[in-house]
Amino acid sequence: MNRTKVSPFNLTTKLETSRTIRRLAGLVGVALAAGLLLSGCKSQTSAEEAPTVTVQVGAAENQPIQLKVIADAVLYPRDQAAIVPRVVAPIKKLYVQRGSPVKKDQLLAELENQDLAGAYQKSLGGHQQAQATYDMEVQKVVQDSKLAKQTLDSAQKLYDSRQALYKEGAISAKDVEDANVALTQARNAYDLAQKQFDLKVAEAQLNAAKGDTASAEANVSYTKITSPIDGVVTDRANYVGETPTAGAPMITIMDLSEVVARVHISQLDASRLRAGDEASIRVPGQGPAIKAKVTLVSPALDPNSTTVEVWVQAPNPGGRLKPGISARVTMIAQTVPKAIVAPAAALLTATDGVTSMIVLDTDNKPHKKKVTVGIRDGGDIQITEGLQGGERVVTVGAFELDKMDDMTKATIQVQSPKMPDEEEDQ
Numbered sequence: 001m002n003r004t005k006v007s008p009f010n011l012t013t014k015l016e017t018s019r020t021i022r023r024l025a026g027l028v029g030v031a032l033a034a035g036l037l038l039s040g041c042k043s044q045t046s047a048e049e050a051p052t053v054t055v056q057v058g059a060a061e062n063q064p065i066q067l068k069v070i071a072d073a074v075l076y077p078r079d080q081a082a083i084v085p086r087v088v089a090p091i092k093k094l095y096v097q098r099g100s101p102v103k104k105d106q107l108l109a110e111l112e113n114q115d116l117a118g119a120y121q122k123s124l125g126g127h128q129q130a131q132a133t134y135d136m137e138v139q140k141v142v143q144d145s146k147l148a149k150q151t152l153d154s155a156q157k158l159y160d161s162r163q164a165l166y167k168e169g170a171i172s173a174k175d176v177e178d179a180n181v182a183l184t185q186a187r188n189a190y191d192l193a194q195k196q197f198d199l200k201v202a203e204a205q206l207n208a209a210k211g212d213t214a215s216a217e218a219n220v221s222y223t224k225i226t227s228p229i230d231g232v233v234t235d236r237a238n239y240v241g242e243t244p245t246a247g248a249p250m251i252t253i254m255d256l257s258e259v260v261a262r263v264h265i266s267q268l269d270a271s272r273l274r275a276g277d278e279a280s281i282r283v284p285g286q287g288p289a290i291k292a293k294v295t296l297v298s299p300a301l302d303p304n305s306t307t308v309e310v311w312v313q314a315p316n317p318g319g320r321l322k323p324g325i326s327a328r329v330t331m332i333a334q335t336v337p338k339a340i341v342a343p344a345a346a347l348l349t350a351t352d353g354v355t356s357m358i359v360l361d362t363d364n365k366p367h368k369k370k371v372t373v374g375i376r377d378g379g380d381i382q383i384t385e386g387l388q389g390g391e392r393v394v395t396v397g398a399f400e401l402d403k404m405d406d407m408t409k410a411t412i413q414v415q416s417p418k419m420p421d422e423e424e425d426q
Contacts, residue, residue, distance in 0.1 A: 051404075052411040055397030057360060058343035062389040065341050065382050067334035067375045069269045071310075073261035073281070077323045078313065079229050082249035085111060086222035090243045096251070100233045108233075108251055111223035120216035123209070130202075130209035137202035141193070148190040155179070155186035231255040232319070256319045261292070261312040261329045270308035272333035273297050279312045279331040283321060290314045290321070294331055336375060340383045346393040347373065347381060348402055357386070358394040358401050364412040366394065366401050 089111040096108050159179040165171045235252035237244065244250040261281050275294055282289035292314035301308060312329050314321075321327075346357045348368075356370045371386030387393075394401065396415075401407040 052413055053397050053400055054413045054415050055394045056415050057392045058346055058395045060340055060342040060383060060387045060389055060391045060393055062338060063341050064335060064337045065339045065375050065377050065380060066332050067272065068377055069265060069273060069331040069333055071263040071265050071329055073263040073312070073327050073329045075321055075323050075325055075327055076260045076262060077254040077256055078258040078260055079231065079255035081228045081253045083225060083251045083253065084247060084249050085225065085244050087111065087116065087219055088243060088246050089113065089223060091238055091240050094240055096233045096236065098233055098236055102227045102231060102233060102253060104227060104230050106227045107224060108227055109225040113220055113223035116219045116223060120220050123212040123216040127209040127213040130206040134202040134206040145193040148193040152186040152190045155183040159183045225251065227253050229253055229255055254323060256316055258313055259316045259321045259323065261327055263310050263312065263329050264302060264305060264307040265310060267308055270297055270310060273310060273331055277332055279329060281312060281314050282328045283325060286320065334375065336382060340387050340389045341380050342383050342387065342393050343395050344376065344379050344381045345395040346398060348398055358398045360392045360394065360412065364414065366407045366410065366412060368402065
């Protein structure tokens, strides 16, 4: 076998060449890595300087807005009468049942009244007797007064005559004195007759008899149960022959032509409402809301809850709304016909309470503006200062933009808001 001999010089040269190539390759790798790193840093810096933010926007529009007070309520009838009999007696007749429409003063029922009718007749007899006694006393007093007046007149004439004769010397002074005594006695008798002591006693007895008769007559009338209002019978607790429990309602009448929703709200909300304010009543599952009016804002607080009771009244055609059920009441405390209204979702509130919104200009560049808020109505708010109307305000993504040092460098991508059915599908 032939072998090629390598000199020491050639071997050294090859080793040095190999080392040189490796050094150059390392330098090139370092350079490439540095270039890639620099390129990555520039891309990252560029991305940080111009991030893309996806937002949704709403419009600040010129339109009316209302200050509403919304609360839960319980419905009551416009008027109600729980009729409790004034006397305790068995039921003789019933003329109505539950659901019967009735008019004011209509006869609803009758109670047994034989004993009361007997008591009335007895008191009526006593009244008639007292009346007859009184009439007799009146006649007697008139006669006594007339006789006393005649006696007084005669005594006066006798005294005057004797006075004249005494001056002429025809009679003695004793005769004049006797006539004077007779005149005094006649005058006292007449004055006594005028005082009518016997007549006053008879009159008092007659008045007492009248009172007894009136009371007995009232007891008889109480056995006839009548309706004090127009309405519908909503409860009838007893049947014929039964004796209603003392103090318990026998028949309940409700006027359901209108209903009254009674709500309890805070003092602040109550201070904004007045009788006559527009309102609406909605009962879940019973169709659209019914137009109503505020009829009462209580001048006093509920001592237990420190709230204010407010009444809202609405028509109830066909008795659609039933007393006792719960309802949702909306009361309109104030209406601003021309206001700048923006979505409440666009409002940003700082820790110091300052409120602002992010507005997109025509180039989709975001700008933060301080705003002053007025009326809030559900998802809308009134802007009293800071917007002119017509601006686009960020509703979704505003918080992310607000955290940036310079939001104007962000690239804004405006996204259409999702419809409710689209959100449910997802």
